[in-house]
Amino acid sequence: VLFLLDLWGQDRSVVQPVLTSKDEVEKKVSHFKNLHDVYEGLENFPGDKANEYLKRMFTIVDSWRSLFEEVCARIGQNRKYGLANLRQVRSHFPGVPAVFYTRKSLINDAVAMFRAGADGLFIKPTGQDDGDTKRLTEDFAPVLLEDLARIADPFVEGLEEHEAFYRAQCGQDVQALISRWTNFRITEKPSPSAP
Numbered sequence: 068v069l070f071l072l073d074l075w076g077q078d079r080s081v082v083q084p085v086l087t088s089k090d091e092v093e094k095k096v097s098h099f100k101n102l103h104d105v106y107e108g109l110e111n112f113p114g115d116k117a118n119e120y121l122k123r124m125f126t127i128v129d130s131w132r133s134l135f136e137e138v139c140a141r142i143g144q145n146r147k148y149g150l151a152n153l154r155q156v157r158s159h160f161p162g163v164p165a166v167f168y169t170r171k172s173l174i175n176d177a178v179a180m181f182r183a184g185a186d187g188l189f190i191k192p193t194g195q196d197d198g199d200t201k202r203l204t205e206d207f208a209p210v211l212l213e214d215l216a217r218i219a220d221p222f223v224e225g226l227e228e229h230e231a232f233y234r235a236q237c238g239q240d241v242q243a244l245i246s247r248w249t250n251f252r253i254t255e256k257p258s259p260s261a262p
Contacts, residue, residue, distance in 0.1 A: 068163070068164075068219040068248055069164045069215055069218060070160070070164070070165040071168050072149050072152050072156070072167050072168070072185075073149055073152075073167070074149035074167045074169040074171070074176055074180065075145065075148060075149065075170075075172070076144065076148025077148060078143045078144065079143075080143075080147075081141075081143030086141070096134070099130040100123070100126045100127050100130065102127075104126075104127075105120065105123040105124055132173055132175075135171075136175075144171075146176050146179055149180070150180070153165055153167075153180070153183050153184065154183070157184055162225075162233070163222060164186040164218050164219055164222050165186055166186050166187035166218060167180050167185055167187070167188050167189070168189045168191060168211075169188070169189075169190065169191060170190065170191035172188070187215075187218050189215075192204050223245060226244065226245055227241065
């Protein structure tokens, strides 16, 4: 009833992936704006001080975003992977919702996903280490499941109307799928922290 896609993955067109050296990264970072640049002259800035402050802070964030995308590209990790999977979903199962579940996505990725026709975007929890990430993921699972179900519900509700098409595309008994989904929605309890 729904495709859950990862966005970032290996780009097979990058035939010799390489890690960016620490020296290269340090050289690039040395040219980034820093906190001194953010606060320098801010006290006497004529105009919208809060907006200027945020613009200066964003300059730092944007520098790191660009560096992140650059090092990812060199090791062959990018959003082409997930967007190619979304194209396959749309080609073979045009009516089935497809959402992304990603940890590394940035605002540019979100724009690309929604332009490509994604039905949603969810961010994977990130902890201090693998154990913490696992715990956060388990804690987030009930909320994620409910959010995904809300996206899938309208699709399932419209299945009977498009039964012949869905049966041809997926080869499944629509009534059985609707019944299983209804049973799932009845037995699955939303998380108390779900909105």
